Amino acid sequence: DADVTQTPRNRITKTGKRIMLECSQTKGHDRMYWYRQDPGLGLRLIYYSFDVKDINKGEISDGYSVSRQAQAKFSLSLESAIPNQTALYFCATSDGGQGMRDTQYFGPGTRLTVL
Amino acid sequence: AQSVTQLDSQVPVFEEAPVELRCNYSSSVSVYLFWYVQYPNQGLQLLLKYLSGSTLVESINGFEAEFNKSQTSFHLRKPSVHISDTAEYFCAVSRVGGGNKLTFGTGTQLKVEL
Numbered sequence: 001d002a003d004v005t006q007t008p009r010n011r012i013t014k015t016g017k018r019i020m021l022e023c024s025q026t027k028g029h030d031r032m033y034w035y036r037q038d039p040g041l042g043l044r045l046i047y048y049s050f051d052v053k054d055i056n057k058g059e060i061s062d063g064y065s066v067s068r069q070a071q072a073k074f075s076l077s078l079e080s081a082i083p084n085q086t087a088l089y090f091c092a093t094s095d096g097g098q099g100m101r102d103t104q105y106f107g108p109g110t111r112l113t114v115l
Numbered sequence: 116a117q118s119v120t121q122l123d124s125q126v127p128v129f130e131e132a133p134v135e136l137r138c139n140y141s142s143s144v145s146v147y148l149f150w151y152v153q154y155p156n157q158g159l160q161l162l163l164k165y166l167s168g169s170t171l172v173e174s175i176n177g178f179e180a181e182f183n184k185s186q187t188s189f190h191l192r193k194p195s196v197h198i199s200d201t202a203e204y205f206c207a208v209s210r211v212g213g214g215n216k217l218t219f220g221t222g223t224q225l226k227v228e229l
Binding site for chain 2: 004031040041042043044045048058090092094102103104105106107108109
């Protein structure tokens with residue numbers, strides 16, 4: 001079984017709709033992250049959480065919100081989706097035990113299309 | 116702030132040929148350096164990382180990268196590529212003391228041909 005899972009894997013929605021992307025992990029990691037990947041731009045950090053009560057904005061948080069429901073679950077919401085939020089979204093986790101030297105483990109991604 | 120530059124967006128190479136994927140970074144403070152690989156329709160996987168110590172780091176599948184502080188580079192090399200190495204490769208940095216936030220380059224698509 002995959003250690004980091006994302007649902008849905010693909011989603012097509014319309015402008016203005018609210019959408020939630022979910023991430024679950026069985027690795028027992030404290031730290032979780034949300035990234036978006038756009039062709040030619042690499043990955044950019046949206047939000048990150050170092051534990052259930054710790055939520056931090058990344059470099060491109062505008063238009064997004066997150067919820068850390070439990071250590072194992074971290075959800076990303078688009079309150080009112082717009083076409084330029086069309087992208088591939090990745091969730092990642094890390095242990096925190098080595099501090100800033102942690103390896104991040106990525107989920108398989110969610111491909112989101114906003115029409 | 117840190118930044119990462121991967122100048123080559125695509126690198127075509129024949130099987131069994133050597134390859135070098137270039138990565139340069141910019142930072143005013145010390146950094147940790149990473150290479151991640153993304154196979155088609157999959158998430159990213161860590162390939163190798165430099166934290167400290169020996170400037171040459173190796174992966175289990177024959178890739179190696181050398182940290183060059185004076186040139187602020189962390190190029191990825193493999194002496195003989197295989198078809199299965201076809202993937203997108205991302206260089207990333209995190210600032211020492213910076214909370215484990217990764218800054219990624221734009222990626223290099225390695226296409227290995229017969």
